[in-house]
Amino acid sequence: GENVEQHPSTLSVQEGDSAVIKCTYSDSASNYFPWYKQELGKGPQLIIDIRSNVGEKKDQRIAVTLNKTAKHFSLHITETQPEDSAVYFCAARGGAGSYQLTFGKGTKLSVIP
């Protein structure tokens, strides 16, 4: 089955700096890659996603890139703010007809004011 590796497990950045979180996946048939933000005591919130026919997607300060050949995708957060502090999870979904997501182990991001 699918295996998703996520790095780093923890990340501390100064407010205003950029943060990058990277994930690799194993199943070349995977075609959907969402990113979730989970704040303490809450469920995961979908913040951005990318499909396999797209190389990059941006939404304000958040961007995701996908390299299908290398089977890796990354989350980029620019101009970080203290409210960006949370645990971020990447995930991958298999090919056509599959609804199941396989998650990475998460990255705890701390933005230092």
Place this chain on the structure above:
Amino acid sequence: SAVISQKPSRDICQRGTSLTIQCQVDSQVTMMFWYRQQPGQSLTLIATANQGSEATYESGFVIDKFPISRPNLTFSTLTVSNMSPEDSSIYLCSVPKGQEAFFGQGTRLTVV
């Protein structure tokens, strides 16, 4: 998106007892998923709840321990049976909407 309500939001239970968690969605969905998130860990899929048929369990999870009901297209329950401290986790329901997947706020279970 989807609005997903879970009850209870948290509970502290005695070992050996059972807890039933409810998940209500604001629209009809074909599939609902139940995940477990152990402390400081990622999300692990427990089972897929299908309306009108038995739930499909992932490796390592069995129906006797985690019975699931799906009486209609907007509601599901997950029961954690005969609990032990190792069952202390956050339990989350999730629904797909198109390509996207949305989560409830989770049920934080502590077994003492």
